Amino acid sequence: MSATVIPDLTTELPLPEDGTLSRVLYRDDRLRVIGFAFAQGQELTEHTSALPVVIQVVQGRLDLVLGDEKSVATPGSWIHLPARLPHTVRAIDPTIMLLTMLPAPDPTAAGGPAAA
Numbered sequence: 190m191s192a193t194v195i196p197d198l199t200t201e202l203p204l205p206e207d208g209t210l211s212r213v214l215y216r217d218d219r220l221r222v223i224g225f226a227f228a229q230g231q232e233l234t235e236h237t238s239a240l241p242v243v244i245q246v247v248q249g250r251l252d253l254v255l256g257d258e259k260s261v262a263t264p265g266s267w268i269h270l271p272a273r274l275p276h277t278v279r280a281i282d283p284t285i286m287l288l289t290m291l292p293a294p295d296p297t298a299a300g301g302p303a304a305a
Contacts, residue, residue, distance in 0.1 A: 198247050202226040204283040209233070214287075221290040227251075227280035235277045241291040244268040249284025253277070262286075 193215050195201055202210060202224040209231045215222040227249070235254070244262065251262040254277040255270060261281070262268060270276055272293065278286070
């Protein structure tokens with residue numbers, strides 16, 4: 190087993206002049222981390238994820254619509270979205286974002302609905 194090291198996310202995710210770049214940065218049997226680089230004004234239109242996700246902004250600013258809530262995410266922002274929450278992501282500035290797809294909750298785990 191070895192560590193995964195990315196010394197500089199900005200070299201892995203160069204900002205495009207136009208469009209959006211996405212790249213899987215890490216994947217195992219439980220977790221997937223996807224890096225996105227957005228040109229200013231680029232958008233991921235409303236969608237949902239089957240899994241819970243965490244969004245982290247590395248560089249730039251994002252307009253987010255998370256269900257009925259609107260917010261702006263800046264470097265250092267940390268956002269958890271439950272599975273199936275409709276959301277939209279739009280780059281206010283050229284932006285680098287990390288999306289971590291979390292494992293689905295195990296309904297048979299202690300304290301889960303099936304364990305009751």
